[in-house]
Amino acid sequence: xxxxxxxxxxxxxxxxxxxxxxxxxxxGAAAATIVLTLEVGTTARDPWMRTFNAAHGAHVLASFRxxxxxxxxxxxxxxxxxxxxxxxxxxxxxxxxxxxxxxxxGLDGQPxxxxxxxxxxxxxxxxxxxLENSLAQALGIPVGTSLTFTTPSGPNELEVVGTxxxxxxxxxxxxxxxxxxxxxxxxxxxxxxxxxxxxxxxVRLTDPSTAPAFVGSAYRLFPPGTVYLQSWQxxxxxxxxxxxxxxxxxxxxxxxxxxxxxxxxxxLIGARVSGQYREIALLKAVxxxxxxxxxxxxxxxxxxxAVGILIGFVPGVLLAPRLAAPAAxxxxxxxxxxxxxxxxxVAGGVILPVIVxxxxxxxxxxxRSTVLQAIHSGTLLPASxxxxxRAITASALPIPxxxxxRDLFARRNRAVWLIxxxxxxxxxxxxxxxxxxxxxxRPSGEVSDVPAELPALAFTLDAVLAVITWxxxxxxxxxxxxxxxxxxGVLRAIGLTxxxxxxxxxxxxxxxxxxxxxxxxxxGLALYLAxxxxxxxxxxxxxxxxxxxWLVAVPIAIPFATAVASSLPARLAAQIPPADxxxxx
Amino acid sequence: xxxxxxARGISKDYGTxxxxxxxxxxxxxxxxxxxxxxIMGPSGCGxxxxxxxxxGLDRPTxxxVWLDGERIDELSEADxxxxxxxxxxxxxxxxxxxxxxxxxxNVELPLRLAGRRRRDARRTADRLLADLGIENRRNTAPxxxxxxxxxxxxxxxxxxxxxxxxxxxxxxxNLDSVAAREVLGxxxxxxxxxxxxxxxxxxxxxxxxxDRVVTLRDGQVSTETTLGAxxxxxxxxxxxxRS
Numbered sequence: 001x002x003x004x005x006x007x008x009x010x011x012x013x014x015x016x017x018x019x020x021x022x023x024x025x026x027x028g029a030a031a032a033t034i035v036l037t038l039e040v041g042t043t044a045r046d047p048w049m050r051t052f053n054a055a056h057g058a059h060v061l062a063s064f065r066x067x068x069x070x071x072x073x074x075x076x077x078x079x080x081x082x083x084x085x086x087x088x089x090x091x092x093x094x095x096x097x098x099x100x101x102x103x104x105x106g107l108d109g110q111p112x113x114x115x116x117x118x119x120x121x122x123x124x125x126x127x128x129x130x131l132e133n134s135l136a137q138a139l140g141i142p143v144g145t146s147l148t149f150t151t152p153s154g155p156n157e158l159e160v161v162g163t164x165x166x167x168x169x170x171x172x173x174x175x176x177x178x179x180x181x182x183x184x185x186x187x188x189x190x191x192x193x194x195x196x197x198x199x200x201x202x203v204r205l206t207d208p209s210t211a212p213a214f215v216g217s218a219y220r221l222f223p224p225g226t227v228y229l230q231s232w233q234x235x236x237x238x239x240x241x242x243x244x245x246x247x248x249x250x251x252x253x254x255x256x257x258x259x260x261x262x263x264x265x266x267x268l269i270g271a272r273v274s275g276q277y278r279e280i281a282l283l284k285a286v287x288x289x290x291x292x293x294x295x296x297x298x299x300x301x302x303x304x305x306a307v308g309i310l311i312g313f314v315p316g317v318l319l320a321p322r323l324a325a326p327a328a329x330x331x332x333x334x335x336x337x338x339x340x341x342x343x344x345x346v347a348g349g350v351i352l353p354v355i356v357x358x359x360x361x362x363x364x365x366x367x368r369s370t371v372l373q374a375i376h377s378g379t380l381l382p383a384s385x386x387x388x389x390r391a392i393t394a395s396a397l398p399i400p401x402x403x404x405x406r407d408l409f410a411r412r413n414r415a416v417w418l419i420x421x422x423x424x425x426x427x428x429x430x431x432x433x434x435x436x437x438x439x440x441x442r443p444s445g446e447v448s449d450v451p452a453e454l455p456a457l458a459f460t461l462d463a464v465l466a467v468i469t470w471x472x473x474x475x476x477x478x479x480x481x482x483x484x485x486x487x488x489g490v491l492r493a494i495g496l497t498x499x500x501x502x503x504x505x506x507x508x509x510x511x512x513x514x515x516x517x518x519x520x521x522x523x524g525l526a527l528y529l530a531x532x533x534x535x536x537x538x539x540x541x542x543x544x545x546x547x548x549x550w551l552v553a554v555p556i557a558i559p560f561a562t563a564v565a566s567s568l569p570a571r572l573a574a575q576i577p578p579a580d581x582x583x584x585x
Numbered sequence: 586x587x588x589x590x591x592a593r594g595i596s597k598d599y600g601t602x603x604x605x606x607x608x609x610x611x612x613x614x615x616x617x618x619x620x621x622x623x624i625m626g627p628s629g630c631g632x633x634x635x636x637x638x639x640x641g642l643d644r645p646t647x648x649x650v651w652l653d654g655e656r657i658d659e660l661s662e663a664d665x666x667x668x669x670x671x672x673x674x675x676x677x678x679x680x681x682x683x684x685x686x687x688x689x690x691n692v693e694l695p696l697r698l699a700g701r702r703r704r705d706a707r708r709t710a711d712r713l714l715a716d717l718g719i720e721n722r723r724n725t726a727p728x729x730x731x732x733x734x735x736x737x738x739x740x741x742x743x744x745x746x747x748x749x750x751x752x753x754x755x756x757x758x759n760l761d762s763v764a765a766r767e768v769l770g771x772x773x774x775x776x777x778x779x780x781x782x783x784x785x786x787x788x789x790x791x792x793x794x795x796d797r798v799v800t801l802r803d804g805q806v807s808t809e810t811t812l813g814a815x816x817x818x819x820x821x822x823x824x825x826x827r828s
Contacts, residue, residue, distance in 0.1 A: 052709075208814060210672060288734040383720050389685070389686075390687075390724075393686070393690050393693075394703065398692070403683075403685075406685045406686060407685050410684075410685040473716055486681065487681075487683050487684070489642075489681075490677070490682075490683065491683070491694075492642075492662075492669075492744065493640070493642055493664055493669060493675045493677075493681075494669065494670070494675070494694060494695045494698065494743075495667065495669050495670030495695055495698040495699065496660045496666060496698065497662065497663040497666040498663060498666070499663065499668065500666075574662075575662075577642065577643045577644070578642040578643070579633075579634075579637035579642040579643035580643070582642075582681055
């Protein structure tokens with residue numbers, strides 16, 4: 001029996017290539033976003049480790065108010081190596097006429113632990129400065145530039161002689177103020193008030209894995225708030241947080257794509273069941289139970305879903321290092337392809353149950369009619385006579401629109417799924433536009449902590465959602481036409497013109513799209529605020545700076561795209577001679 | 586009497602090349618206003634094709650079709666639709682009611698398409714349904730109506746705009762004998778109202794009620810029998826015998 005079910009499933013896939021392709025595209029896109037979410041956080045792991053090794057990184061880094069406190073940590077059990085504490089102080093430099101705060105480390109000779117890894121130029125010497133690489137890149141300061149510092153005794157000029165990275169320093173401007181190295185003498189000139197200095201101590205441990213426990217026990221030795229300790233694992237997590245905004249966006253889109261896939265699978269399976277109504281009845285007549293018939297559709301969805309997940313894994317894996325690329329400014333080397341096989345299993349574990357259950361449920365609902373009913377009617381009869389239907393008929397709507405609405409609401413499940421898919425797509429678009437508007441609204445010259453690739457990723461995923469929803473709309477239009485060809489023939493026989501037949505389909509889908517896209521505006525703004533809150537912890541509604549004409553573009557573009565999606569099939573249907581249409585089965 | 590329908594040498598082919606099928610070949614037919622014409626013939630002889638061409642539901646491959654003095658085979662699809670709205674009612678063998686509309690709404694539809702106000706359309710639909718004895722089925726979905734009831738609704742829909750010509754394709758073909766008798770009675774009443782009636786049928790009882798029977802064979806008119814005169818003579822003989 002299983003062999004028979006599999007055979008019927010594969011026959012279904014082969015016969016309906018358009019629907020099969022759409023399912024693969026949908027699951028592939030959902031898988032790509034899930035894989036991307038999982039991969040993006042790990043692509044910088046190896047380059048960070050290389051940087052840590054090159055810098056002879058600190059297993060524990062500590063920031064104290066006094067130099068003496070650092071010795072307490074260096075003398076704790078488990079410490080295998082310690083270095084002289086480095087004084088740190090904040091100063092102000094002028095870059096392009098703007099004041100920029102910078103954290104200066106005053107080096108007294110070459111440090112032994114947490115050594116700045118030189119990227120460009122030379123090491124620091126008296127009267128010069130070395131900038132942390134991401135700070136130099138973000139502010140556009142090349143080696144050789146002369147920087148002016150404001151000091152109590154007046155302006156002080158320092159030449160930039162090099163750039164360097166440190167495994168403990170996240171990317172500027174996420175870590176703001178940025179970091180720079182000067183000699184201790186220079187630091188004393190720039191920030192003579194030593195009361196404002198802090199001291200950074202670095203130690204290495206016999207067993208690096210005990211760093212978190214070491215940090216915990218060290219904290220207990222000092223009054224609260226006087227010391228800040230960071231294990232090497234914390235440093236790495238902080239550096240890899242670069243990928244957080246990408247992860248939040250990719251997770252949000254993964255959810256949206258999964259939601260849309262439920263809607264689209266329900267529509268496609270509904271279409272299949274409707275198209276094969278008589279065939280399904282015949283399968284039941286020869287002994288298949290409704291559960292077995294539904295299983296055929298579930299196997300089909302699972303097979304297509306598995307193919308989609310395998311295909312989606314590739315772009316997810318390849319895109320992750322590109323989207324994590326900004327982290328390269330703080331690392332030795334760029335983020336690399338991780339391709340963790342577990343990630344494909346996670347994607348499959350999330351997507352497959354969703355599509356299998358939605359396929360099974362959609363098919364199960366449609367296999368309840370009796371065999372005889374199905375064979376006689378040949379099609380799934382729509383509901384009629386509802387109060388809503390009567391209200392539509394009694395309304396002052398033009399007749400083509402009234403007929404289209406009656407048909408749409410006679411197949412309520414499909415209408416609801418369609419509205420749902422359009423709302424989700426519109427929501428994603430509004431959220432992306434809001435994000436872009438917020439980026440555009442930043443004062444000119446202000447460096448963004450959002451990776452430049454983020455809006456590009458969001459717009460790409462919007463495009464994927466739009467293509468999927470648009471394809472679903474075409475599928476729904478084709479399905480509606482297929483189901484109504486005979487009705488169209490009858491309507492034309494009693495006086496509907498071809499244009500009225502076309503508009504009965506196009507106007508209704510466009511109206512539905514308009515309503516759905518209007519709903520998507522507030523939902524999209526809410527999603528944007530939620531994403532912002534998840535990524536940054538802030539939820540101020542003033543963050544919404546989306547121009548009203550951008551928002552208005554959504555309920556114009558979506559109904560327009562919908563009209564295009566449904567008009568071509570509708571026009572083709574309207575051209576079928578009524579005599580042929582009424583004979584259609 | 587004037588001809589309300591005229592077919593002048595109409596032919597209809599389906600398919601191309603080796604698979605081409607000639608459904609009708611050079612058919613000439615004229616139907617006078619107010620006549621009841623039955624078209625008969627074996628299956629596949631082209632009866633329904635002829636009816637579809639005369640009603641403007643399809644276009645001939647060759648020849649001309651005239652309806653109420655207007656050549657319709659050259660009209661655009663939109664003009665044809667408007668013409669059908671005004672002048673033609675069509676009854677299908679398989680009823681073809683719109684499944685998403687109730688019985689009453691199916692009857693209202695051509696009235697509203699013709700520009701009648703909602704209330705007016707509703708009143709007319711109610712009257713038609715009452716005339717056909719199914720006023721209590723107004724809000725019922727087509728799927729739950731019996732075959733006879735569905736065909737009555739289809740007839741009410743065809744008669745809604747009081748068209749000059751009513752075409753019916755096997756109107757009793759899917760009905761039991763009781764329902765078929767009822768529909769035949771209704772067709773007779775159409776004819777009595779002076780509307781022209783063209784019916785494709787296999788049913789001898791329907792043909793017997795017609796003024797003229799046109800028989801097709803292999804896409805051509807094989808015989809034409811005028812029954813009206815025969816029936817009048819028979820009626821006179823019957824009256825004479827009684828007296």
